[in-house]
Structures are given as C-alpha cells and as structure tokens.
Amino acid sequence: xxxxxxxxxxxxxxxxxxxxxxxxxxxxxxxxxxxxxxxxxxxxxxxxxxxxxxxxxxxxxxxxxxxxxxxxxxxxxxxxxxxxxxxxxxxxxxxxxxxxxxxxxxxxxxxxxxxxxxxxxxxxxxxxxxxxxxxxxxxxxxxxxxxxxxxxxxxxxxxxxxxxxxxxxxxxxxxxxxxxxxxxxxxxxxxxxxxxxxxxxxxxxxxxxxxxxxxxxxxxxxxxxxxxxxxxxxxxxxxxxxxxxxxxxxxxxxxxxxxxxxxxxxxxxxxxx
Numbered sequence: 001x002x003x004x005x006x007x008x009x010x011x012x013x014x015x016x017x018x019x020x021x022x023x024x025x026x027x028x029x030x031x032x033x034x035x036x037x038x039x040x041x042x043x044x045x046x047x048x049x050x051x052x053x054x055x056x057x058x059x060x061x062x063x064x065x066x067x068x069x070x071x072x073x074x075x076x077x078x079x080x081x082x083x084x085x086x087x088x089x090x091x092x093x094x095x096x097x098x099x100x101x102x103x104x105x106x107x108x109x110x111x112x113x114x115x116x117x118x119x120x121x122x123x124x125x126x127x128x129x130x131x132x133x134x135x136x137x138x139x140x141x142x143x144x145x146x147x148x149x150x151x152x153x154x155x156x157x158x159x160x161x162x163x164x165x166x167x168x169x170x171x172x173x174x175x176x177x178x179x180x181x182x183x184x185x186x187x188x189x190x191x192x193x194x195x196x197x198x199x200x201x202x203x204x205x206x207x208x209x210x211x212x213x214x215x216x217x218x219x220x221x222x223x224x225x226x227x228x229x230x231x232x233x234x235x236x237x238x239x240x241x242x243x244x245x246x247x248x249x250x251x252x253x254x255x256x257x258x259x260x261x262x263x264x265x266x267x268x269x270x271x272x273x
Contacts, residue, residue, distance in 0.1 A: 001221045002194075005185035005241065006063030009075040010232075014057035017075065017227040019049040023220040024184075030146060033136055042149035043215045043242075044136060045182055045223040052224070060185065069263050070164035071187050074116065074235045075228065078172065082108055083231045086257055087174050094128035101125060101259070109170070112233075113263065121167065121262035126155075128174075131254040137182065137244035138254075150215075150223075152188070152207040153238040155260065160210060161203040163188040166239035167260040173228045175255040181226045181234050183243035186214075194218065211242055235263070 007014060025046055030038040038044075064072055078086075085105035100106055101123035113119055131138045141148050156166040164187065173179050186194075191214045192202045202210075214221075225246070228234050236243065247254045 001218065002190075003059075003185035004063065004067070004071060004187055004190045005060070005183075006065075006067045006072045007060040007074075007185070007224075007226070008064045008072070010077040014060060015052050015054060018052035018057065019225040020052050020056065020222045021046045021049050021225070023218075023222060024150065024215055026215060026219065027149075034134065035132070036135060037146050039141065039144055039146045039148050041212065042147075043211070044149050045225070049225060068164070069117070069168060069265050070166075070237045070240050072235075072237070072265075073181070073183065073185075073226065073241075075226065076112055076233045076235065078112055078231050078233060080231060082112070083172075083174060086172065087255070090128045090174075090255075090257075094130070096125035096127050098122070098124055106259075109259070113170075113235075114266075116266055117235075117263040118266055119261060120264050124167070124260040126258040126260060128255065128257050131245075131247050131256075133247050133250035133252055133254065135247045137246055139244050150182070150184070150211070150242050150244055152211060152240070152242055154207055156239055158239070159203045160188055160192075160205045160207065161199050163240045164237070166237070168235055168263050169238040170233055170235050170259045170261060171228075171245070172233040172257045173230055173254075174257055175250075175253065176230055177250045177252055177254075178227045178229050179250060179254050179256065180246040180248065181228060181236060181243065182223060182246050183226070183236070183241050184221055184223050185241075186221065187237070187240050214242075
C-alpha cells in the first residue's frame with residue numbers, strides 16, 4: 001500500500017526500531033481486552049507485527065527529503081541529565097502551566113530540537129501522563145469511560161483540510177522501558193485523495209467518520225509500530241495521522257511528557273510549500 005509520511009531517527013536506523021503489520025481490524029461492538037473496554041465502531045492494529053523490511057524503511061527515510069514537517073515523524077534522543085530533570089519536575093497532579101515552558105528544564109528542549117527544526121511557536125504543555133503496562137492503545141474518552149482506539153487528534157480544532165497546519169506533538173519517554181507509537185503513515189490529504197474527496201468535502205468532515213471511511217476502504221493499509229526507548233522522544237503530526245500510543249510490550253508503568261509546538265524544517269524549504 002502507498003504512503004506519504006517520512007520517518008527519521010537520531011541514530012539513522014529504522015529497521016531495528018520499527019515493525020509493521022497487515023492493516024486494521026474493525027470492531028462494530030466495542031471489544032474488551034483485560035481492563036480495557038473500547039468504544040463501539042473502533043479500529044485497532046492487527047497483531048501480526050513483523051520487523052520492517054529494508055525497502056519500506058528506505059522509502060520512509062527518502063520521504064523525509066521532500067516532505068514538510070506535517071508529514072514527518074522523528075525520533076529524538078535527550079541526554080540523561082535532562083531526562084532526570086524532566087522526571088523531577090513532574091508535579092503531583094502531572095499538570096503544567098504554559099509559563100513553565102520558558103524555564104528550565106522545559107526550555108532546554110529547544111536545544112534538542114534545534115539541529116532539525118526551527119521552533120516557530122511557544123511550547124505548550126499537555127502535561128505528564130502515566131499509563132499501566134499492557135494497554136493496546138492508551139487514549140481514553142472520559143465521557144464514554146472507554147478507550148477509543150486509532151484516531152486523529154483534534155486539539156487545535158482545525159477543519160480536516162487544514163490538519164497539516166496544526167501543532168506537532170512532542171512526546172518524551174520518561175519511563176524505564178520502551179513504549180510505542182502506532183500510526184498509519186498516510187496523511188489526511190493523502191487519505192482524502194485516495195477516497196476521491198474534494199477539498200470542500202474534506203473541510204466538512206469530522207475526523208471520526210473520515211477515519212471510518214478510510215479504514216473501511218483500505219483495511220489492509222499497513223500500520224507502523226515505532227519503538228521509543230527511555231530518554232527518547234518522538235515528534236509527530238498527530239492531527240494529520242491516524243495513530244495512538246501503546247504500552248502493550250511494557251511490564252511496568254509508563255511515564256511520558258507531551259508538549260505541542262509549531263515547527264518548521266531546518267534542512268530545506270519543503271515546509272514553505
């Protein structure tokens with residue numbers, strides 16, 4: 001299946017941190033997996049994970065050459081001292097005031113981003129999060145008291161045809177074990193083209209029926225599973241990708257810090273398009 005997302009890592013390798021599968025499973029009635037009860041009509045990645053092949057890894061890396069920030073997922077490495085200070089800065093309620101982003105240790109993230117990105121907005125904290133191990137996906141809808149499965153974020157509240165203008169998500173693994181980002185490497189606009197939606201039709205689409213239309217039309221579009229080791233962070237356009245995080249392969253609780261920010265590529269003018 002085709003894809004238009006690029007993926008790069010701080011160490012230059014992909015096959016050692018990346019798995020893929022054969023697509024998604026649709027659940028008409030919300031399934032239960034252990035402690036997890038999901039919403040009706042949800043989608044989850046199939047469990048037939050296999051190591052990413054060299055051809056797919058090379059194509060993902062090649063996509064980084066010309067794609068804008070809204071189509072790139074990147075894995076970054078933080079130094080151990082900064083990781084420890086970020087852990088120590090976690091307040092009891094795990095919430096952060098936006099003003100705190102101007103001070104250390106949070107402001108030190110700017111130096112981590114600088115080699116690859118121009119930071120073009122203030123850092124905005126979504127805060128710290130703790131998730132139990134063994135969760136297929138972690139995003140929970142408190143109103144329904146259920147997990148939602150693979151989804152597209154809507155924090156910036158933009159219409160779907162403007163999803164590429166949304167802030168990027170920086171999610172830092174502050175826990176002791178590898179966590180995972182699960183995502184379909186197809187942007188919203190590319191999905192719309194495959195569904196033959198016009199720009200006007202896409203603008204009117206809420207994310208949930210749009211995701212359902214794409215998943216039902218292309219259930220065999222492979223899903224990627226990116227391993228994020230302790231002390232690493234991913235940068236991802238989660239308002240432009242179907243995704244979720246997973247603690248499925250962990251045996252202890254997960255701790256992460258998530259921040260939103262507008263970024264522009266430093267290495268070429270692709271993001272100016």
